[in-house]
């Protein structure tokens with residue numbers, strides 16, 4: 001009968017700031033089970049961690065060359081390094097030193113002279129705990145992504161229902177989202193940030209669900225009172241979206257009627273105080289409102305739309321976003 005051997009993952013240990021003699025001693029104890037790499041502390045340590053993070057860091061805390069407290073602190077400040085367990089070597093066995101190591105966030109310590117079995121056991125325990133923690137974190141992230149996806153789908157369904165009852169809009173939010181994504185790409189944003197902006201744009205007018213149909217679909221100009229009611233869609237929308245776990249979905253809904261000069265509603269924020277996501281949505285929203293066919297106005301000429309955007313640049317709109325929107329219009333014949 002053929003036996004299949006499962007190859008266990010060989011964990012990596014980064015050894016920082018040991019003398020060559022001690023490094024060889026550590027290799028004697030650990031090399032059979034682990035990959036070992038030695039380094040002096042510096043930028044290379046962070047480059048290594050970004051490239052292929054070790055599973056554990058073994059740190060010499062009594063090197064004369066550097067302050068080990070500072071080393072631990074800077075490792076704990078780094079997003080990736082902070083998750084790697086650190087075991088420090090304590091030669092003097094001073095209790096204060098050991099306590100300080102734990103307070104700084106080190107996982108454990110080993111003594112000099114090395115006791116091979118204890119050292120191997122402590123290292124194995126910390127790596128096992130860290131693997132388990134990483135596995136649990138991954139599982140939680142996967143579950144969170146699933147919940148976010150399902151909730152987003154539900155919210156989008158509500159938004160579509162809202163658009164269906166507003167006879168003026170006709171897929172307006174989808175187009176606003178499409179323009180917003182083009183602008184964000186020009187700003188060089190990363191995929192996750194663009195995805196959030198897309199959802200913020202798709203849902204910017206979700207609060208209209210709370211505005212009566214007779215106001216939403218009125219062909220004549222709104223009275224002052226009706227206009228005040230219409231303005232409330234900003235607050236209603238942000239209330240619907242603000243409890244959405246872990247995502248700033250409400251930002252587009254809450255701030256998309258703010259103006260660059262501070263004369264918008266409701267926060268009165270101006271310039272860069274207004275979140276950039278909302279400044280992008282404002283320009284995309286205005287462009288689509290002007291460029292799309294509306295029952296009460298008909299289609300506005302493309303050059304006229306561009307003129308209106310330029311006219312509002314610096315008062316209603318962020319000038320940088322207007323510039324990018326004009327580029328987007330020029331580059332995409334379908335958007336004209």
Ligand SMILES: [Fe+2]
Nearest residue numbers: 204205233256
């Ligand atoms: Fe709106």
